Amino acid sequence: MDYFLTEEQQMMVDLSKKIAQEKMKPVREHYDETGDFPWPIVHELAKADLCGVYIPQEYGGFGSGVFGLVLVVEELCKVDGGISLALAATALGTFPILLGANDEQKKKYLPDIASGKKLAAFGLTEPEAGSDATAMRTTAKKDGDFYVLNGTKCFITNAGEAETYTVFANTNPARGARGISCFIVEKGTPGFDFGKKENKMGIRASITKELIFNNCRIPKENLVGKEGHGLIIAQATLDASRPGVAAQALGIAAGALDEAIAYSRTRIQQGKPICSFQGIQHMLADMATEVEAARCLVYQTARMMDATPGKRTTKESAMCKLYASEVAMKVTTNAVQVFGGYGYMKEYPVEKMMRDAKITTLYEGTSQIQRNEIALALIKESASKK
């Protein structure tokens, strides 16, 4: 399918592909096995100027929007869906600043993120507040020129490695959802610590830890937007970042499809390559069609978002994330099937792709939550017609 990319967009794709093939592919097993943080690759991405493609030019980025981010993430994830998260999760942690911060805050934090000098992370989830963010217990109490944060965030991608954290905390528990505020917390702030490193099924090259706040005093200038606007910022962030998860899912699926096709042409059974069997052919045809359909949805959502800045795209973002992540799970499972017994072995890359794919149906809202969002938008749209 020709998506009529501009020359600039094509360059991003080509460059991402080069890095994925030359730098990531030789080490992906190592990082999956060890769970070490892939700093050498992050440095490569930084040197290639890929860390800030979605950040406006005035803050040191390339101003290529959500679509630029989607193209880069997809291409990197074709080779490895875990390593690329250092960049994709940084985007998630950066969106609250892009969407809600004032110019001074943007000038202070965005250039280092755009250059890849610093990574970012997004701190919303808590043990008792997953899909229901309003149940969060982390508090931020105003004390003169400071806010004092207390509480624990869990499952935070890039935690410990990132320098810049956008954290959500309750400034006024009596107001419920309208009592949540967003803050920028820098690594190294006294009272801000990290919990245990999670041992995960997939995306093992990505680090996941708790954020622990114990009387952590942050300057009041680090409040993003207004007090009580935190949940709106979080929701707008998820609207903007879900196409990124969708792109990760799309990349993993496309990578698995490529592996499956290539393998089916070399694996000989009954004297013939298995790609000559219709059973395999139909599987590959379905996989390819689903990947292409997911790509259409993801690209078009990203393009729509870039073309209408400020407009909420909750429904479309949820749709592309839901569809691409479900496709990723299906396609990677089928890729393992095409590989047969070998697909289950770690010497081949598809079992890892299947493990990596699963997270995309879970984080930044499970598939069920995406369906809730879509349905709610449908009902609202219908209700507003008359």
Next chain:
Amino acid sequence: MHFIVCIKQVPNTTNVQIDQKTGTLKREGVESIINPFDEYALEEAIRLKERFGGKTTVVTMGPPQAETALREAIGRGIDSAVLISDRAFAGADTWATAYTLSSAIKALGDYDLIICGKQATDGDTAQVGPGIAEMLDIPHVAYVKKIEDMNQETIKVERMMEDGYDLIEMPLPSLISVVKEINTPRLPSLRGMMNAKKAQILRWTAKEINAEPNNIGLTGSPTQVMKIFSPPHRQGGVKLEGSPEEIAEQLIAKLKTTQLL
């Protein structure tokens, strides 16, 4: 300091097909890339500029489409590029190519160091680099694996040999051809690629480089290919045999005769 890098576009394959009738390489339908050894030359020039300051220029002789290779070189950080392209250059052998490139370098004016890859992966001759140096009447060292030091007057390099390396100092301006051990080439950056897209590429024909018509292209090529064939594989090194003690004895003796001990 002015660093000049000579590069070549080659087919993106290690298995080049040979046209048995003409004895030339079949290039049709194969994607062209920068000769892999030239990538080390480009990287070294960029590193030298980072270390010692100055400017970098990349030069290639080739058809108009060789411009792609020049833009890629700019994308990695080379400052300017010259494409030497003329129908009259077609069919050049290593002598005529070295003549053409040396003429272009003369036309460029002052320079301190010329860097080439040790050889191209298509022709595999390794002659053009040293040929350029001879025609410019400057010293050269081939198979350089490390640049130890450099100042305004001289350069100190390590030349890779089968049994170690030679440390060589030579005056500037001069030419080196480099092996892959010298560095790990960087990938282009997005900013570099944007610059490359906009960069002005200098285009020179035979006239601009004052090339003597009898010395260029097929006319200027003394080589005539009579027959082309694959050379026999290289034999392995010396194999020491016997009991561990005997082997150790033989090894020590060998190391002593080569004065490594």
